[in-house]
Amino acid sequence: MEERILDILRRHMDSFLSGEQLSRSLSISQAALAGYIHKLRQQGYDIQAQPHLGYQLTGLPERLLEPEISWRLQTKVIGQKIFVYDSVDSTNSVAFILAEQGTACGTAVFAEAQSKGRGRLGRSWFSPKSQGLYCSVILRPEIPATKASLLTLMAAVSCAQTIRKIVGLPALIKWPNDIVINERKVCGILTEIQVKDSKLKFVILGIGINVDTQRSKLPSGASSLRGEAGATRLPFLRLRLARELLRQLDQDYLYFQDNENPQNLIVRWRNLSALSGKRVKVSKAQEIIEGQAQDIDEQGALVVRLDNGFKEHVLAAEVVKVR
Ligand code: BT5
Numbered sequence: 492m493e494e495r496i497l498d499i500l501r502r503h504m505d506s507f508l509s510g511e512q513l514s515r516s517l518s519i520s521q522a523a524l525a526g527y528i529h530k531l532r533q534q535g536y537d538i539q540a541q542p543h544l545g546y547q548l549t550g551l552p553e554r555l556l557e558p559e560i561s562w563r564l565q566t567k568v569i570g571q572k573i574f575v576y577d578s579v580d581s582t583n584s585v586a587f588i589l590a591e592q593g594t595a596c597g598t599a600v601f602a603e604a605q606s607k608g609r610g611r612l613g614r615s616w617f618s619p620k621s622q623g624l625y626c627s628v629i630l631r632p633e634i635p636a637t638k639a640s641l642l643t644l645m646a647a648v649s650c651a652q653t654i655r656k657i658v659g660l661p662a663l664i665k666w667p668n669d670i671v672i673n674e675r676k677v678c679g680i681l682t683e684i685q686v687k688d689s690k691l692k693f694v695i696l697g698i699g700i701n702v703d704t705q706r707s708k709l710p711s712g713a714s715s716l717r718g719e720a721g722a723t724r725l726p727f728l729r730l731r732l733a734r735e736l737l738r739q740l741d742q743d744y745l746y747f748q749d750n751e752n753p754q755n756l757i758v759r760w761r762n763l764s765a766l767s768g769k770r771v772k773v774s775k776a777q778e779i780i781e782g783q784a785q786d787i788d789e790q791g792a793l794v795v796r797l798d799n800g801f802k803e804h805v806l807a808a809e810v811v812k813v814r
Pocket of ligand 1: 580676
């Protein structure tokens, strides 16, 4: 019932709705309606009540709530099922367990806080409560495991696009898994895969975005969206980011699935790349190579032109320096 009340109030956020009308259309008494309104307020919804005028929704909770994320989301695959937790060790770990249990492709897991948020290679991801967006999505693509890194690339495009659309800042992709604004990292992506009998069983796409995170608490070279946006008023930022991220991922994943050679994604990636043409130092397993970042190939590898003119395609590595 709360959901139905919210649905009506959300569609009339610019006007009051009479309690009588509302209770009649829901076939409940006005006293019962007042009870539900009280419960919604306790969840953090601002609902004004005026004698003779009725009710009006004037504010949404700052907490992430599943009904708020999924309300009229209209995605085809991503976010069809959404779990929101208060605190977890890592949304990637939760999504991994759900995927092992057979949970559907597109399921998204969010948490207000992570006690063991992780990055790549055993690194940690600082995930303070309600200051960031911590999200993991289960994917079950029918592709060879060797192509899984293309999904990191896809997610990077979706994240950069989402941030640009919601915050209006020039987010760029720093290969392979960082999103930067003004050269500061505001978002990281962690792609984990499960392979069985040399077949890709599922992929967990983990995305962490610093939204309100205090700069002084972040590692050097990192920042948050609020930090980069300055004084701009951005209400319900995490909620709007969460919804747009799921929509963007949905579009991009559908395209990815339908196209064996996702050229359009690669073109969008190139246009968003922070590295194109820059001199980079890339740390591979045992060595460091230096050269000019030129492109990415159809597998998602960074193409570096070495000083001797040879081109090297690096797949699993890290850019340690950009000039
Ligand atoms: C990443 O790893 O950038 C991937 C981060 C993915 C986090 C998401 S949150 C939801 C999901 N659940 C998880 O448990 N993880 C995913 P990497 O490129 O290895 O970068 C990690 C490094 O970034 C650390 O060693 C720090 O130097 C730095 N770092 C840690 N926390 C940060 C933060 N909040 N913002 C920016 N940089 C951070």
